[in-house]
Amino acid sequence: MDGSHISILFLLCIHPTLSGRIRIFGPKVDPVVSVGKDVVLECQTEPTTALSNLEVRWFKNDFSSPVHLYTNGHDLLTAQDSAFHGRTELFNKEFSSGNASLKLKNINAFDDGVYTCFIDFKQDYEEAKIRLYVGGMGQQPWVQLEGIGQKGIRVGCRSDGWFPEPHVRWMNGDRANLTGQSVTMEKDKTTGLFTVLNQVEVTSDSVDRFSCLMQNNVLKKEVEAHFEISGVFFPKTNIWMVVFSLVFILVIIVIICQIFHHRKKHQKVKELTLFCKLEGYQEQKINEVSVTLDEKTAHPKLELKNLNRMRLTDSEQTRKESGDCFKDLESVLGSNSFSGGRHYWVVEVAMNRDWSLGVVSESAERREKVEMLPENKFWTIQRLESDCYTNDATRSILDAKPTPEKVGVYLSYESGRVSFYNVATKSHLHSFTGNKFEEKLYPFLHSRDVDKWVKVSACCVLDLYKEPQSRASGKRRFRKLCVGSPY
Known part of the structure; x- marks a missing residue:
């Protein structure tokens, strides 16, 4: 028997051993993901091997502190590293095809590093290492x-x-x-x-x-x-001139900022004066108080910032779920409750093409699917694409051109009135009238545009009173009372 036949016979003898070995492979290219996004770390057996009865362990730095562990037919979350609680998932339905990939959610900077996919085949084990690169783009410098x-x-x-x-x-x-x-x-x-x-x-x-x-x-x-x-x-000769110039410019900047602030406040006074005149009263004293959003009522996919901004995201936020939150509507309530008086606040909806806003009763349905109608205790208007509508049985298209970027909401509790205005044009959009409010009302925001911020601004609370006859002959005025004031 010559040398070539011997070599072929030798290869045939060792072939079953080589082909019987199970290997696992990660992705061909190291994955890159932005902070806040989700990523899938690929891990696949070759040849295809069912994983249901095996141990699949993902770990980063410590084998004994896994990122995710599947063993004895189920996920063992009690052994999981606390930094990954609620953020990992295996594709159990694809175990039959040998897919041991890991989904890692809501990426943060600490997730950057090398991950190991480890599979125990009982008689043997294999592992594959995957380098995950995390990137975070900073703010405009x-x-x-x-x-x-x-x-x-x-x-x-x-x-x-x-x-x-x-x-x-x-x-x-x-x-x-x-x-x-x-x-x-x-x-x-x-x-x-x-x-x-x-x-x-x-x-x-x-x-x-x-x-x-x-x-x-x-x-x-x-x-x-x-x-x-x-x-x-x-300057060519005197360094003190440079210092003087810098100080002078800083003073000018401060003056400009003060002028801008006072003009903005004056503009707010003009807006509120308009709403006061709607009910026939000409004089008022105006201050502002903060309106905040109630995190306990927020839909799981709503991200809240500084408790006055919210936006819809693709994934659920990492916060404790509350029985008071909206489950079907992508909505949130304000923390401020109204059980009397007159109130006005502004909602900024620029760049958002699918929103609803207004007020809602305390007992309105939040857990089940419900239409935002007055009979369901929602008094709201809506924008959908290029048109604005009333959220009631008529679904009337509003005369809202140009499309409002800031909407003023005016609530008169005792008179049963909820009105909406385009802040930029000072024009009236719609009013719900003839209501008899008997429970607390809350500001209501709803958005279905992903990654588009909606912001709620300052709120004013107005209290009506009469001056003595000797001073103003019974003339009626508004006196502004701030929420939380000693009055």
């Missing part, structure tokens, strides 16, 4: 004057919410790179995200248009801020 340096003006570029640390570049108007002289990094212990401050010193011979670029090398994205510095900041 803002540029600020940091002070006077040795050779010029020190300018800082700051941004929050990055992971990992961003790569920072400075460029002049010719897109030539400049060197940032100092970098400060701060890491949030709760979120793991970075705040970065990068500084550069601008000299008199480099007066130009500048750019600060921050790049996330994991997500392959960058954001940029532009600014210009005039030559007046670089």
